[in-house]
Amino acid sequence: MSLTWFWRSGPLRHALTLIAVFAFGAFLLLPLWTLLLWAVATRWNFPGIVPQEFGLKWWSWVFQNSDVGKSAFWSLTTAPTVTLVSAVICLPAAYAFSRFEFPLKRLFYVALLASNAFPRIGLYIAIAAFFFQFGLIGTFWGVVLVQLIGTLVTMTWIPAAAFGAVPRELEEAARDAGASPLRVFFSVTLPIAMPGVIVALILTFLGSLDESQATLVVGAPGITTLPVLMYTLVDSYPEPVGAVFSVLLTIPSVLLLIVARRYLLAGYLAAGFKGG
């Protein structure tokens, strides 16, 4: 009898699958559940499995903290700037990539992928050392620049895949009807490719909003965004502060992803990593 006999028994297999899914769910959800509980706790001593006292007093503490306000300002200025700059740099390239043949196309393709294959913190250290020469350390534009590196691949491949999926017949039909190339792009190509572009914009925005390592290395001490502030909060404040802060920081991601969920096809997300 083979070792896999139980696998062929229907009910037993179903039960085992259920247990595995349940265990996986617990692995993923229980840490987040703990964090949520801490965010609404005022007293939670070991070994209680729920807080002894609930309350929102740490929320007002976080909202009144001036460091948090300053970090929120830097987060809400860097993330849109990074998204905008990245779009301006990458979207034309993405279109060119999906539509034209040009010299060194393959080299560019490999270079972009290779930039993804650098160990991140090493690259940030090298960039920080390099930025010292230009006085970019601890400045707004230094942070914007270093964050660009993480957005290039997403902002190029996802839109490139979306542009590539637009049927050429539609564009040609519009050209035949007398539309100018620009008109064709803005009335035919772009609207059809829009979901891909939106996904890329959202992922870039969230990536920038959640970025902590590059900003820590290049932005310190002048620019502290919200995720960077988290490094200090984890070590030197009571649990509820970090928990409240975490919930606040996760809200934008959850909101944006709910708004955009109909665009978030798995294919697009994976495309960012494997190049189309």
Added chain:
Amino acid sequence: MMPPTAVLIFLVLLPAFEALKFSLGIVPADNVSYTSGLNLISTQSPTFKVFEQLFASPAFAQNIRLTLFVTFFSVLLLTALAYLLALYGRFGRGVRLRNVVRTLYLLPMFVPGIIAVYALITFYGDNGLLEALLNVFHISYQSPIRHEWGIVLGQVWTGIPFAVLLLSSGLDGISEEQIEAARDAGASFWTLLTRIILPLNVVPLLIVLTFTFIGVFGSFTVPYLLGPAAPQMLGVSMQMNFGAFRQPQVAVALAVFSFAVCALVGYIYVAATTRQNRGRI
């Protein structure tokens, strides 16, 4: 093509080249952060002295051992778990349970990395919820947080969505007909997996393996907050040398070392990816 290329040159090529020069003892005089660093080795012609000192230090050897340990087990566990999830998401019976699993494995993507790490600390850490739960059943508990397995835990938790997404996108390319035909011919699940599914999914698997390796090897946040104070993973040691210890040359030499290791692995990633997309570019 010009703007992205300019960004790549300015943000990857030039810094990497400068880092290489600096780690070989050539210190540019106009960079105050370089010249004011501690334990600086400065020569006219390239020298391997910085690396020699580094490789001779016992702390470095311990850091490397920890880094390789964590990287190996993170890659192994993450890939195995992600493959199981991807297979289940594609071929599992029971539509409702499958949708639950699909929602679950995407979840970590919506949680910023540093928040995920904090959540893991509050649950798995000393006097955390897990210890409290086990305490109800009088089971003693040794927290992995601040030990090497704590880092592995963090890497697996945060790495799941992309690993599963990539592997699933490869599985989506396998048609139902192929599977059905093999099933009709009497193939067992194991035969299906090793003879049909794995061979058709080699490239995504390679990408996940190499990408996870590079990601874990060059990570900072997860080992910084979940790992021990000493030894440290390479990324943490780099940041410490660059910031607190004021030894930018050591930090940059560590960075160059990590580039060299990952270049080897990265070659597989780039080769696999270009091979997969050969017909399309």
